[in-house]
Amino acid sequence: MTQPAVVNQYAPFTTQTVVEFVKTLSIFDHPNRLIANEIGDGNLNLVFQLVELETNRSIIVKQALPYAKVVGESWPLSLNRAKIESESLRITAKVVPDLVPHVLHTDHELACTVMEDLSDYNILRTELISNHHYPLLAEHIGRYLAQTLFSTSDFALHPFVKKELVQKFTNPDLCKITEDLVFTDPFFDHPTNDFPTELRPAVEAIWADETLLTEVGILKFQFLTQAEALLHGDLHTGSIFVTSQSTKVIDPEFAFFGPIGFDLGQFFANIILNALSKLATTERPALLSELLRTTERTWITFAQEFTKLWDESNQEIYTNVSGILPRFLLKIWTDAIGFAGCEIVRRTIGLAHVADLDSIEDFHTQIEIKERALQLGADLIKSRTQLYSLSHFIQRIKGALRS
Amino acid sequence: MTQPAVVNQYAPFTTQTVVEFVKTLSIFDHPNRLIANEIGDGNLNLVFQLVELETNRSIIVKQALPYAKVVGESWPLSLNRAKIESESLRITAKVVPDLVPHVLHTDHELACTVMEDLSDYNILRTELISNHHYPLLAEHIGRYLAQTLFSTSDFALHPFVKKELVQKFTNPDLCKITEDLVFTDPFFDHPTNDFPTELRPAVEAIWADETLLTEVGILKFQFLTQAEALLHGDLHTGSIFVTSQSTKVIDPEFAFFGPIGFDLGQFFANIILNALSKLATTERPALLSELLRTTERTWITFAQEFTKLWDESNQEIYTNVSGILPRFLLKIWTDAIGFAGCEIVRRTIGLAHVADLDSIEDFHTQIEIKERALQLGADLIKSRTQLYSLSHFIQRIKGALRS
Numbered sequence: 177m178t179q180p181a182v183v184n185q186y187a188p189f190t191t192q193t194v195v196e197f198v199k200t201l202s203i204f205d206h207p208n209r210l211i212a213n214e215i216g217d218g219n220l221n222l223v224f225q226l227v228e229l230e231t232n233r234s235i236i237v238k239q240a241l242p243y244a245k246v247v248g249e250s251w252p253l254s255l256n257r258a259k260i261e262s263e264s265l266r267i268t269a270k271v272v273p274d275l276v277p278h279v280l281h282t283d284h285e286l287a288c289t290v291m292e293d294l295s296d297y298n299i300l301r302t303e304l305i306s307n308h309h310y311p312l313l314a315e316h317i318g319r320y321l322a323q324t325l326f327s328t329s330d331f332a333l334h335p336f337v338k339k340e341l342v343q344k345f346t347n348p349d350l351c352k353i354t355e356d357l358v359f360t361d362p363f364f365d366h367p368t369n370d371f372p373t374e375l376r377p378a379v380e381a382i383w384a385d386e387t388l389l390t391e392v393g394i395l396k397f398q399f400l401t402q403a404e405a406l407l408h409g410d411l412h413t414g415s416i417f418v419t420s421q422s423t424k425v426i427d428p429e430f431a432f433f434g435p436i437g438f439d440l441g442q443f444f445a446n447i448i449l450n451a452l453s454k455l456a457t458t459e460r461p462a463l464l465s466e467l468l469r470t471t472e473r474t475w476i477t478f479a480q481e482f483t484k485l486w487d488e489s490n491q492e493i494y495t496n497v498s499g500i501l502p503r504f505l506l507k508i509w510t511d512a513i514g515f516a517g518c519e520i521v522r523r524t525i526g527l528a529h530v531a532d533l534d535s536i537e538d539f540h541t542q543i544e545i546k547e548r549a550l551q552l553g554a555d556l557i558k559s560r561t562q563l564y565s566l567s568h569f570i571q572r573i574k575g576a577l578r579s
Numbered sequence: 580m581t582q583p584a585v586v587n588q589y590a591p592f593t594t595q596t597v598v599e600f601v602k603t604l605s606i607f608d609h610p611n612r613l614i615a616n617e618i619g620d621g622n623l624n625l626v627f628q629l630v631e632l633e634t635n636r637s638i639i640v641k642q643a644l645p646y647a648k649v650v651g652e653s654w655p656l657s658l659n660r661a662k663i664e665s666e667s668l669r670i671t672a673k674v675v676p677d678l679v680p681h682v683l684h685t686d687h688e689l690a691c692t693v694m695e696d697l698s699d700y701n702i703l704r705t706e707l708i709s710n711h712h713y714p715l716l717a718e719h720i721g722r723y724l725a726q727t728l729f730s731t732s733d734f735a736l737h738p739f740v741k742k743e744l745v746q747k748f749t750n751p752d753l754c755k756i757t758e759d760l761v762f763t764d765p766f767f768d769h770p771t772n773d774f775p776t777e778l779r780p781a782v783e784a785i786w787a788d789e790t791l792l793t794e795v796g797i798l799k800f801q802f803l804t805q806a807e808a809l810l811h812g813d814l815h816t817g818s819i820f821v822t823s824q825s826t827k828v829i830d831p832e833f834a835f836f837g838p839i840g841f842d843l844g845q846f847f848a849n850i851i852l853n854a855l856s857k858l859a860t861t862e863r864p865a866l867l868s869e870l871l872r873t874t875e876r877t878w879i880t881f882a883q884e885f886t887k888l889w890d891e892s893n894q895e896i897y898t899n900v901s902g903i904l905p906r907f908l909l910k911i912w913t914d915a916i917g918f919a920g921c922e923i924v925r926r927t928i929g930l931a932h933v934a935d936l937d938s939i940e941d942f943h944t945q946i947e948i949k950e951r952a953l954q955l956g957a958d959l960i961k962s963r964t965q966l967y968s969l970s971h972f973i974q975r976i977k978g979a980l981r982s
Contacts, residue, residue, distance in 0.1 A: 330800065330803045330804065335751060335754065335755055335758060335803065336751045336755070338803075339749050339751045339754070340749075340751075342745075342749070343746045343749050346742050346743075346745070346746050348738060348739045348742045348743075351738065351742070352738055352739070355738060360896060360897075364896060386900060386901065386902055387902065389897070389900040389902070390900055390901075390902030390903050390906065392897075393897035393900050393902075393903040394903065394906060394907075396897060397733065397897075397907070400733045400738065400741075401733065401805055401806050401807050402804050402805055402806075403804050403805075403806055404804050493763060493767060494763075494792070494795075494796035494799060494800075497789060497792045497793055497796050498789065498793075499789055499790065499792070499793030499796075500793050500796045500797065503793065503797060504797075504800070
């Protein structure tokens, strides 16, 4: 085998240079016949699929770009997020190997991760928009969340190990995107916001609601300060790949140590946003029930699995004190509802929308549903400490979905 | 001037080598006539006073030891804490230069800090035990806390700067001492605990109180996860030097990013422990009023100064939302009461006692006062969310002080 050209200094890959790079790794038996295609549609990365012609075996090479594509090169982003993503995938694979893509190689200098190709999978958001139902989804995500979040918390790790991980997963650039786009800009009259004129009265009601702004400020401060566990950090339905039997959580480049409820809240919010979009369809009663059941079963699985891990844990003596777990689960729950509310609002009027709402064809219906989304988001944020139980929460969602 | 021997690899200083080291610095005009004495009585460090014979000018050299003296060399401690201490003193000096010793030089390799000698000052704990009153203390400590804690919080710093500081001030060894000795060991039957047999029934009541243990577990988790501001981390009355006109806060080697209420709570607790000790004296009514006024005025100064900084702040847009500051002050207050309760309990039955209680000569009185301390500590921890205001808190303390 001829030694390929050395590729060791950061530059964005082309379909040629990515092949040269992969040839240097011992992944393929026939590395001289590789075809690469750029298949990314994200905002921050290049994603190449490489296929070995002899075998049709394929892999993915994901490379971080030094800026956010969404706003051109003017928004610089640290390449360190590629390292954060690959390290997060490796840590996650220790507890839920079946629920993340397998990492084959990482190169911190080139800011890239070589991983399993998931081309047999579909993006959950697209599937939900197409009215497809995934009966195993809730169990998979509930288990993913309980395992990843418990295993990186102070209940599972020696404090020295935890503190070292907190340092390693410090992720200022990507956290700043969330701090701005989830917790700040949508709640003030900021140029990054994006909504049609017809929605302005509802948006101005958000901006004028001092009670709401107080609660969002508290939630933002929690996001900034509460290093409870290693989060995925961006767990919307575009970060989840599915088949009928399998689920894979991808793209943990926003990973950092934050409040456990944040991942749950973002997942809930994106399911709820999809449920709201069903109000524009004719098949809605059955679809809505399925979506509500998904949020219910995700929480139930999460709480059961988290409790099992808690009971088995012996790192922290306070896990033996019976009153603490219920209090802690209530905190996670309350936080999750608040964070879900923030996500619902920002996906409706902020910079980054969701196709679930924006693809509603009838414009009048779209506006009407977005108004409901804003009301529901604000309500969840303000009422989160009163929604003690799953059934309170589901009733509140049902209220918003009632026509 | 003859070039002194090079001192550049870590070894604990002797009175000879510390002089050689200081000669290499441009601090004294007559460095060839320096006299050194080891004056430390701490557990973790060497403290040398160096006097220039011609001028009687003096300085302090504080050097970290690689272990805790209190339990011999078996408890290793990172020398990095010397760096943390000197960096913390420099950051603190930016906002309250009059309330910390002036740092003249730091050497990270030798784990030492050269600083202003405070030999004109007295240790606050000793002064309080001797019934001396310091009328400026509350204003000084309230201002110290507001300035240091606000200026290192997300309300004052850009999130990139804050996150970098959180990484830099990661302090696993020293935090572990607090995690164990403040939040864990005293609440379980652990070999580090230290109390006379006569106190055992009261101690066993603590250990058997599941409600109390639940609340302490929650407070420990807050200490482990809530990176709100750069704390002093060990603000007891032995870390404060006083004259009638001036106050200096020393020894921030436990500094790390934690919950703001912790520093306040430790200070309150140590004042309250002194107040409890006055029950054994004859002059108590006047002394008790002074001590209660000190806790009251510390909080009032803290809240006023913190509010002023909040109103002047323009880094975080949410400081303009009027509902947030009262909520945040309430969190600080509630946390402070809880942390004060933990400190009162651990200083009574844990490894590190306070002279305020242990110096009570009449043994029966000492036991009786320690029982009250345990009850008060437990009560503050359990009732902290009900003690909404300063007057509730003071009433509760007065109740414990009533004979």
